[in-house]
Amino acid sequence: MVRAARSFPDSRARWTMLSGDRRMEKSMIHTLRLDLVLQTPEETLAFIEAMPPADRAEVSPEWIARVRATPAGDPWSLGFSVVVRGGGVVGGCGFKGPPDSDGMVELAYGIDAAHRGRGYATEAAGGLAGFALADSRVRMVRAHTKPENDASARVLAKCGFRPVGEVVDPEDGLVRRWVLAPGTLANHCGGAGGLQ
Secondary structure (H helix, E strand, O other), X not given: OOEEEEEOOOOOOEEEEEOOEOOOOOOEEEOOOEEEEEOOHHHHHXXXXXXXXXXXXXXXXXXXXXXXXXXXXXXXXXXXXXXXXXXXXXXXXXXXXXXXXXXXXEEEEEEOHHHOOOOHHHHHHHHHHHHHHOOOOOOEEEEEEOOOOHHHHHHHHHOOOEEEEEEEEOOOEEEEEEEEOOOOOOOOOOOOOEEO
């Protein structure tokens, strides 16, 4: 297997991949303080099952079905555990699927209530966005927030996302749509991470 490495412009992050394929046995995206650890399909489903009922209700059945059909090592379809180095798991994040035919990929994130307000969501979102934008197929990263979720809106704004309006998402209902184009990821959003 051939390994290739790529550095991000801010030189704080690096990812390693198997040549020609981004499916890995066990992978991590590294940011300043966090490791985003790729979960197996079983770990992703167990993470969802352990969520509080209100949060679990927001996870679409279609996404869960995709996870069940996904082989281990696919960073576009499986979740990542948000792990503080020297600490423990503080939340989860991931993509809603691989880049589509327009080069768009959507990310999602959540930090456990006891660990909010410390910048972990911003850093996790920045790590995912940096990983996505390092892929030549990705021309835009998208995220959705509930219209009343000001904290999540601040996370995305800090990372350089811009709001483009409200839409009705088939999986999430009424949401505020945010987009991030290549070259606009903010340096201060925790350090874009790389897959290793």
